[in-house]
Amino acid sequence: MPPDQYDVTDYLFDLQGFVILKNVAQPELIERLNKTMDQYLDLEYLQWRGNVQRFDNNGHAGIELQNIVEGGQAFEELIDHPGYIARLKRYAGEQGTYVEGLFIDECFASVRRSGGYFPFHTGGEDGVMRGQYRWVNGYFRVGQVNMLLALTDIGPGDGGTMVIPGSHKANIIHPQVKAGWDENQKIDQIVGAHQVTMNRGDVLLFTDTISHGASTRTNPGERRVVIYRYGPKWGNTRYGYRYSPELLERLTPERRAILEPVPTRKPPSA
Numbered sequence: 001m002p003p004d005q006y007d008v009t010d011y012l013f014d015l016q017g018f019v020i021l022k023n024v025a026q027p028e029l030i031e032r033l034n035k036t037m038d039q040y041l042d043l044e045y046l047q048w049r050g051n052v053q054r055f056d057n058n059g060h061a062g063i064e065l066q067n068i069v070e071g072g073q074a075f076e077e078l079i080d081h082p083g084y085i086a087r088l089k090r091y092a093g094e095q096g097t098y099v100e101g102l103f104i105d106e107c108f109a110s111v112r113r114s115g116g117y118f119p120f121h122t123g124g125e126d127g128v129m130r131g132q133y134r135w136v137n138g139y140f141r142v143g144q145v146n147m148l149l150a151l152t153d154i155g156p157g158d159g160g161t162m163v164i165p166g167s168h169k170a171n172i173i174h175p176q177v178k179a180g181w182d183e184n185q186k187i188d189q190i191v192g193a194h195q196v197t198m199n200r201g202d203v204l205l206f207t208d209t210i211s212h213g214a215s216t217r218t219n220p221g222e223r224r225v226v227i228y229r230y231g232p233k234w235g236n237t238r239y240g241y242r243y244s245p246e247l248l249e250r251l252t253p254e255r256r257a258i259l260e261p262v263p264t265r266k267p268p269s270a
């Protein structure tokens with residue numbers, strides 16, 4: 001897509017490193033996602049149910065249900081939801097090249113309860129190739145874009161995502177982050193950080209290269225989100241999870257192409 005056709009959301013995504021898309025998922029889908037998630041909340045750390053595993057990658061963040069796309073139809077619908085898929089292709093899908101296409105290299109649902117938070121991580125200064133943020137000859141060439149869907153309203157005290165706007169282009173690590181403020185429950189005092197507020201059904205799209213984390217939840221109850229990380233089709237799964245043959249078989253060709261963009265090539269006899 002030529003740059004003269006980019007819209008305000010594209011402009012803000014480039015400038016800030018994140019955008020909020022309002023009312024993407026209808027209440028009916030949110031309800032199905034929440035109900036499906038309920039069935040996994042009794043899992044112990046590292047326990048599996050089917051091809052979903054509870055694997056809380058950060059000790060403070062809360063419950064994380066990895067490979068959640070294996071959780072059923074509602075989660076399958078998020079693979080290529082019309083509310084955001086065209087943007088993800090535009091930002092991370094290597095559009096117009098011989099490797100055009102997307103891949104979801106990690107997908108999980110997260111439940112944050114009182115006391116939970118997520119320390120800041122990444123930032124342009126890292127220069128990490130997996131999440132690189134590039135703009136080349138009028139095209140987005142982003143290594144990883146996260147789709148975070150709110151399953152509950154997320155306001156002050158709810159443990160919402162925090163971002164440092166523009167930090168995907170930073171050259172210097174934020175001095176307070178470097179000093180560990182975010183690890184010491186002072187995450188809400190980091191200068192320049194912005195707490196993202198959302199209504200259930202809203203989507204936050206952000207480049208993983210932006211410095212981000214989540215504020216401490218002080219309210220009772222739960223913050224629930226689903227996060228799918230999209231990158232180019234040649235990417236690899238982050239933690240080694242594999243999509244099951246049963247799931248791949250039942251998906252539409254469009255969805256299958258995002259979970260298995262490069263099918264295994266074998267001789268006919270193998």
Ligand SMILES: O=C(O)CCC(=O)C(=O)O
Pocket residue numbers: 061110118159160161162212213214227
């Ligand atoms: O839980 C959040 O809002 C942030 C999650 C996060 O930072 C991450 O998954 O990289």
